[in-house]
Amino acid sequence: MIDINPNNQNQQTIKESISISGIGLHSGKQVMMKLVPAKVDQGVKFIRSDKENNNIIDAIWSNVSETILSTTISNSSKLKISTIEHLMSALSGLHIDNLTIFINAAEVPIMDGSSKPFVDLIERVGIKVQNKKRKLLNVKKIIEVKNNKSSVKIIPNNQFSIDFEIDFPSQLVSKQSCQLQLINGNYKTDIAAARTFGFEKDVENLRSNGLALGGSLDNAVVVGENRILNKDGLRYTDEFVRHKILDSIGDLYLAGSPIIGYFYGNKSGHHLNNELLRKLFSDNSNYEYII
Secondary structure, eight states: OOOOOTTOOEEEEESSOEEEEEEBTTTOOEEEEEEEEOOTTOOEEEEETTOSSSOEEEOOGGGEEEOSSSOEEEOTTOOEEBOOHHHHHHHHHTTOOOEEEEESSSBOBOTTSSSHHHHHHHHHHOEEEEEEEOOEEEEOSOEEEEETTEEEEEEOOSSOEEEEEEEOSOTTTSEEEEEEEOOTTHHHHHTTTOOOEEEGGGHHHHHHTTOSTTOOTTTSEEEOSSSBOSTTOOSSTTHHHHHHHHHHHHHHGGGSSOEESEEEEESOOHHHHHHHHHHHTTOGGGEEEEO
């Protein structure tokens, strides 16, 4: 969630606005999005530019309303933004605290299925260091959530690190694990390029349920029975588990502050990530803020 860098613990935003266009992974619709610098202490806000009233949605854990194959946030007017996790992951990895995101549809564009396009665009315009310290969320107790064979937990630690395990009934994915301490900017090299993935056998069923309508080999790794369908193969030998880490980093950034703690995920996803935050914030003794 955060590189512990004693030389810079100030809040950050972007130096200039960024216009982005792309297709929604699940909706299949063309989307226009604009990232705009924001003042200190604002946090990350989405604004539905295609709506006139009650169109602001704060990117915060308590606004998460759906977690089926992606993370969706909604406001009190039931206006929503879905598939926010890759963008939120990029903001976490680059330590962007404050940002306003104007978007003219209900889904963030999928780009290439990873967070790398967002990282590259933000780095191109540059990051602005602001004149106020970051507020860090220090985990004080072990918090754990389980659901059948899936589980997530977060443990007190002196920095943010993440450990993830997956196990899919596919010879091409199977069991994978990855453990990372996010330090020295290694989010960009070790996580950002890992793409979302799916199985060829599931495509027809997903689309019949109105999901993955914008999915293609340009924005997802598609796993066949005996081969990866993407002609260039994988970006990492363990790209599948690295993408699960990418997703988790994005989901956890909905805490509203960078987290100091050790996160462990086992065969889990967006739903348990949000349940973990809800359980963490259910008791003030579970955490403390550090300036």
